[in-house]
Amino acid sequence: xxxxxxxxxxxxxxxxxxxAPATGLAELRDRHPISPMIYPDGHRGWLVTGHDLAREVxxxxxxxxxxxxxxxxxxxxxxTQERPQTQPGFFLNMDPPxxxxxRRMLTGQFTVKRMRALEPRVEAIVxxxxxxxxxxxxxxxxxxxxxxxxxxxxxxxxxxxxxxxRDGFQTDSHTLMDLRVPVEERIAARERIGxxxxxxxxxxxxxxxxxxxxxxxxxxxxxxxxxxxxGFLMLLAGHETTANMLALGTFALLEHxxxxxxxxxxxxLMPQAVEELMRFLxxxxxxxxxxxxxxxxxxxxxxxxxxxxxxxxxxxxxxxxRFDGPDRLDVTRxxxxxxxxxxxxxxxxxxxxxxxxxxxxxxALLRRLPGLALAVDAKAVPMRSDMGLYGVHExxxxxxxx
Amino acid sequence: MRIRVDRQxxxxxxxxxxxxxxxxxxxxxxxxxLVSDVTPAEEYHDRVERAVDSCPSGALRLDRATV
Ligand code: HEM
Ligand code: SF4
Numbered sequence: 001x002x003x004x005x006x007x008x009x010x011x012x013x014x015x016x017x018x019x020a021p022a023t024g025l026a027e028l029r030d031r032h033p034i035s036p037m038i039y040p041d042g043h044r045g046w047l048v049t050g051h052d053l054a055r056e057v058x059x060x061x062x063x064x065x066x067x068x069x070x071x072x073x074x075x076x077x078x079x080t081q082e083r084p085q086t087q088p089g090f091f092l093n094m095d096p097p098x099x100x101x102x103r104r105m106l107t108g109q110f111t112v113k114r115m116r117a118l119e120p121r122v123e124a125i126v127x128x129x130x131x132x133x134x135x136x137x138x139x140x141x142x143x144x145x146x147x148x149x150x151x152x153x154x155x156x157x158x159x160x161x162x163x164x165x166r167d168g169f170q171t172d173s174h175t176l177m178d179l180r181v182p183v184e185e186r187i188a189a190r191e192r193i194g195x196x197x198x199x200x201x202x203x204x205x206x207x208x209x210x211x212x213x214x215x216x217x218x219x220x221x222x223x224x225x226x227x228x229x230x231g232f233l234m235l236l237a238g239h240e241t242t243a244n245m246l247a248l249g250t251f252a253l254l255e256h257x258x259x260x261x262x263x264x265x266x267x268x269l270m271p272q273a274v275e276e277l278m279r280f281l282x283x284x285x286x287x288x289x290x291x292x293x294x295x296x297x298x299x300x301x302x303x304x305x306x307x308x309x310x311x312x313x314x315x316x317x318x319x320x321x322r323f324d325g326p327d328r329l330d331v332t333r334x335x336x337x338x339x340x341x342x343x344x345x346x347x348x349x350x351x352x353x354x355x356x357x358x359x360x361x362x363x364a365l366l367r368r369l370p371g372l373a374l375a376v377d378a379k380a381v382p383m384r385s386d387m388g389l390y391g392v393h394e395x396x397x398x399x400x401x402x
Numbered sequence: 403m404r405i406r407v408d409r410q411x412x413x414x415x416x417x418x419x420x421x422x423x424x425x426x427x428x429x430x431x432x433x434x435x436l437v438s439d440v441t442p443a444e445e446y447h448d449r450v451e452r453a454v455d456s457c458p459s460g461a462l463r464l465d466r467a468t469v
Contacts, residue, residue: 059459108429345413345459348415
């Protein structure tokens with residue numbers, strides 16, 4: 001630890017290569033996998049870019065995820081800071097034991113076994129969306145026509161939202177996510193969704209079913225506000241994430257045609273291709289950020305209680321000490337160990353439904369849209385460089401009509 | 403090889419059941435890990451190591467020395 005690095009000023013975000021981590025992170029990781037960083041509000045904390053250190057911080061019991069302790073590593077507030085700080089049921093923002101109590105109530109719904117049972121529904125949802133895209137004919141914006149609707153329909157399925165209610169729910173969840181919509185309208189949509197979750201849950205009191213809200217009501221352990229918060233967390237954490245992976249993943253495959261060809265020829269590669277795309281694209285690119293609750297040493301540096309540590313998921317997932325040739329997209333890579341779903345107690349609860357969604361989604365796009373190609377120049381595809389989740393705003397594509 | 407399991411720490415992420423379904427399962431109610439054989443046969447060792455490496459919670463550990 002001879003040389004003490006000069007503190008960074010905020011999280012580097014500029015990308016010169018749209019499929020690589022922000023410029024400067026690679027050099028930083030090689031020299032200082034934990035580096036001091038001055039947050040835009042003046043807070044003095046740290047940025048972690050090394051894979052092993054990222055896992056260490058995210059699985060350490062000495063770090064908190066309570067929003068009132070966190071500083072934003074960027075000037076623009078993180079999307080999480082738009083919402084009230086301690087929404088009941090929103091366990092992503094809680095620490096153990098509160099976090100543990102709520103997460104444990106849900107984990108039985110997300111087992112690998114349960115998800116295998118969900119797969120036929122995911123297949124049907126994906127097939128219906130592709131049918132609609134084919135019927136409308138080329139060109140199509142895959143974000144609006146495929147990547148956004150598929151995950152929200154799967155969440156309806158998971159939560160147990162009644163079929164009659166799905167159109168309204170989808171409209172509201174799209175309004176909520178759409179930054180072009182005025183903020184008052186988005187807040188109104190958020191309130192309608194909260195009210196809607198409660199109504200759905202109440203209806204299940206009379207006739208509990210297999211869905212997530214129904215079984216939570218049945219357990220009788222959550223009050224109304226918590227139920228609404230849990231439902232809302234599912235939507236917030238599960239919709240845009242999967243949508244961005246579907247759209248950006250498709251863009252990446254179109255820009256790496258040899259990899260797309262491999263997947264068409266060897267469909268059995270798809271599960272590991274999904275892990276590789278998660279690693280390579282690392283769409284959670286502005287964190288997570290945690291706050292030390294005690295003095296801890298990370299790689300020899302003293303992180304004092306109250307200091308924030310931001311983990312760069314893209315930098316960790318492109319760490320050459322963990323992944324050979326990390327900046328290469330290689331769908332034959334054995335895909336384990338990435339931190340694209342996080343690590344530690346908050347590691348993504350929805351990863352088991354997200355995997356089949358991506359696997360079935362990419363497979364259908366590659367197979368059912370013959371000659372799938374961009375309808376615009378690759379440089380003209382608008383990137384979500386400054387958004388909480390990386391991805392594309394639009395993906396105009398075309399294909400051969402047969 | 404012996405697999406050591408601390409079910410208190412498990413966060414039910416399911417990486418184990420995904421990686422070696424022959425050995426790992428999850429409780430139907432809370433999703434916590436269930437192991438059918440803590441001294442797995444040789445043929446499973448590689449995948450067990452991957453499962454343990456992927457486990458996000460530290461619930462799984464390996465004793466390599468024990469046979
Ligand atoms: C490819 C898509 C997805 C990605 C990239 C993703 C990524 C992540 C990450 C990185 C975290 C950890 C955040 C942190 O440590 O601060 C997380 C947590 C979470 N995710 Fe996902 N996620 C995806 C899909 C989903 C889906 C489909 C759902 C639900 C149906 C979901 C529900 C959750 C929940 C509830 C948490 C909080 C878990 C906790 O605090 O214990 N996610 N996700
Ligand atoms: S991978 Fe670890 S945390 Fe996840 S279910 Fe298995 S033992 Fe539990």
